[in-house]
Amino acid sequence: MRGLESLRIATRALRVNKLRSALTVLGIVVGVGAVVCMVSVGAGAQAEVSEKIRTLGANLLLVMPGARNSGGARLESGTQPTLTEEDAASIRRELVDVRVAAPLLSRSIPLVAANKNWVTVVAGINADYLVAREWQVADGRSFTSDEIVSGAKVAIVGSVIVEELFNGRTGPGETLRIGNVPFTVIGVLGKKGAGAAGRSQDDVVFIPLSAAKSRVLGAVRGTTREALDFISIKVSDATAMPEIERQIETLLRQRHRIRADAPSDFKIENPADILFARGAAVRLLGTLLIAVAAVSLVVGGISIMNIMLVSVTERTREIGLRMAVGASRRDIRWQFLIEALILSLMGGLVGAVSGAVAAVAIAWKAGWPILISPWAIVLACGFAGFIGISFGLYPAHRAARLDPIVALRFE
Amino acid sequence: MPPLVRTAGLSRHYSCGGTIVRAVSDVSLAIEHGDFVAIRGRSGSGKSTLMNLLGLLDRPDSGEYALNGREVAKLSEDGRATIRRHDIGFVFQVPALLPRATALENVELPLVYAGVPPSRRRRAAKEALERVGLADRGHHWPNQLSGGEQQRVVIARATVNDPALILADEPTGSLDSATSDEILSLFETLHHDGRTIIVVTHATDVADRARRQITLHDGRIIKDAQVAARNSPLNTAVLGSSP
Ligand SMILES: Nc1ncnc2c1ncn2[C@@H]1O[C@H](COP(=O)(O)OP(=O)(O)OP(=O)(O)O)[C@@H](O)[C@H]1O
Ligand SMILES: [Mg+2]
Numbered sequence: 001m002r003g004l005e006s007l008r009i010a011t012r013a014l015r016v017n018k019l020r021s022a023l024t025v026l027g028i029v030v031g032v033g034a035v036v037c038m039v040s041v042g043a044g045a046q047a048e049v050s051e052k053i054r055t056l057g058a059n060l061l062l063v064m065p066g067a068r069n070s071g072g073a074r075l076e077s078g079t080q081p082t083l084t085e086e087d088a089a090s091i092r093r094e095l096v097d098v099r100v101a102a103p104l105l106s107r108s109i110p111l112v113a114a115n116k117n118w119v120t121v122v123a124g125i126n127a128d129y130l131v132a133r134e135w136q137v138a139d140g141r142s143f144t145s146d147e148i149v150s151g152a153k154v155a156i157v158g159s160v161i162v163e164e165l166f167n168g169r170t171g172p173g174e175t176l177r178i179g180n181v182p183f184t185v186i187g188v189l190g191k192k193g194a195g196a197a198g199r200s201q202d203d204v205v206f207i208p209l210s211a212a213k214s215r216v217l218g219a220v221r222g223t224t225r226e227a228l229d230f231i232s233i234k235v236s237d238a239t240a241m242p243e244i245e246r247q248i249e250t251l252l253r254q255r256h257r258i259r260a261d262a263p264s265d266f267k268i269e270n271p272a273d274i275l276f277a278r279g280a281a282v283r284l285l286g287t288l289l290i291a292v293a294a295v296s297l298v299v300g301g302i303s304i305m306n307i308m309l310v311s312v313t314e315r316t317r318e319i320g321l322r323m324a325v326g327a328s329r330r331d332i333r334w335q336f337l338i339e340a341l342i343l344s345l346m347g348g349l350v351g352a353v354s355g356a357v358a359a360v361a362i363a364w365k366a367g368w369p370i371l372i373s374p375w376a377i378v379l380a381c382g383f384a385g386f387i388g389i390s391f392g393l394y395p396a397h398r399a400a401r402l403d404p405i406v407a408l409r410f411e
Numbered sequence: 412m413p414p415l416v417r418t419a420g421l422s423r424h425y426s427c428g429g430t431i432v433r434a435v436s437d438v439s440l441a442i443e444h445g446d447f448v449a450i451r452g453r454s455g456s457g458k459s460t461l462m463n464l465l466g467l468l469d470r471p472d473s474g475e476y477a478l479n480g481r482e483v484a485k486l487s488e489d490g491r492a493t494i495r496r497h498d499i500g501f502v503f504q505v506p507a508l509l510p511r512a513t514a515l516e517n518v519e520l521p522l523v524y525a526g527v528p529p530s531r532r533r534r535a536a537k538e539a540l541e542r543v544g545l546a547d548r549g550h551h552w553p554n555q556l557s558g559g560e561q562q563r564v565v566i567a568r569a570t571v572n573d574p575a576l577i578l579a580d581e582p583t584g585s586l587d588s589a590t591s592d593e594i595l596s597l598f599e600t601l602h603h604d605g606r607t608i609i610v611v612t613h614a615t616d617v618a619d620r621a622r623r624q625i626t627l628h629d630g631r632i633i634k635d636a637q638v639a640a641r642n643s644p645l646n647t648a649v650l651g652s653s654p
Contacts, residue, residue, distance in 0.1 A: 016511055318509055321507050321508075324466075324495060325496070329488055331492075
């Protein structure tokens, strides 16, 4: 009852100074906004990283051509055709913990099916690649070893291709021209969604590596026919990954006859590590921003305190009058506390909304899932309220402590 | 039944730059229920200080004060607030209204703090405004009202909670004589309704309407006279010439 009355009095007082009230809560708005935004963005980024690592396939290493950036001249990755199918085969053969070592050669090429065109990545692989990526053929079948060896004109396509070229009809049995060479679709892959680079992993056509080399890619590549884009290596045991990395390094340096003091002409990456690192970077940024938000909330609290102190001074006569007609100290204290609380909660609400909007915008731009955490909103608003109460306490106390007769005489 | 107001040796001192000002000094008085008392005296004689003490806005330095038989001089601030809320209505010299509340809301204020539910509060405030002849001004803001009207709103507020004691410190001090007259008539009506009123005034015509006149000088009561008959020219002459 009394609480409701204080609420009414407080909102009226705040409405009188709309602009001042709005400016006062700016710090709270920024603080709460940053918290809500960062928690949501962090959660989205985290979900994204986990999802990508999941679709990547577990325990994956990539070997790519190109020099490491060590000491002397830097060689652009991929400019030197250094990785061959033989390298892949020997990694598989020599290293016990390697389950598969799948070579891949790819290029963006226009596709034609019936009267439709589509440009996509066509990759020459063998069946090992799908094992490495833990990628199932959802419809149809995978390559047979005969097809791999003979370089048959068969293709396995991603779900995007089915949608774009075959109007969503089932893929197997369809014919597809890659460049000018007709291929028969034998399988459609299960969906993977967006990859590490952001583009859909399902927008892809796989053909046997030998077919790629001889019929599609090798001819136009202008480099050695043997050159691979990368080798995907699936390791049987996650804990063995650093060791395997070292073993691959030694093996390939031997095979490529690289002198001990020369840099390698290939590099080994752990894509999960890279994704984790990116996730960690987002998290670090989030932590920093939350620190900024905390500062902002405290500053917001101080500005609430400041404005409440001003307000108490301005309204000293009003306070005296209220006391004269019977307001107790508790009534006065409540009036100003509730005013501070409303100020901070309004700031919190506006901040939460703008933070959520910002988070949605960021997630949308980055292609992350949108994860607005209701807990972050509740927590941030709760904290804003806490700030409002704690910084409103002293001004409210000052108001309540006024002597009625002194307050009434105040000029 | 004890007198409504009984003070004994009530004193309030201010020390200002080494000198002690005895604003109210050793005041003992009793005021019965239903009385209409005028307090007079020169400027600085301690009238306002005494009113603030009687209205429990200020604390005495020494002395006793029993309101309605209850000792209130040493009450806590909250205890004093409770008595102000229920038993006292205050009218100030300068009409004191909340500028951002309508006339009606201003009148409601004591009831708000008394915890009266809104509908009952509204009804009581309307009745109080009606009694001071401002029934149609309930939704006006204070700055839309004349000084006299504002003072009537204040009187409505001072009476809305049906207080035992109404205190008015120079209620007509800032008004012209015609308006003052209206205000005084209001006090008379209140008195006829059986309320106890103490009014501080410089003006003789105000004092003349009271039943009892107390004169202060340097914080002490120097004269305390029952007015036998209303508007007696004799009384006016005597009191008008007193210090
Ligand atoms: N807050 C204060 N601090 C110091 N002295 C004060 C204070 N309030 C009042 N006084 C002194 O107390 C004395 C009585 O003041 P009070 O206001 O009661 O006089 P008054 O009779 O109401 O005068 P007036 O008719 O002018 O209103 C004065 O001498 C005044 O200077
Ligand atoms: Mg005075």
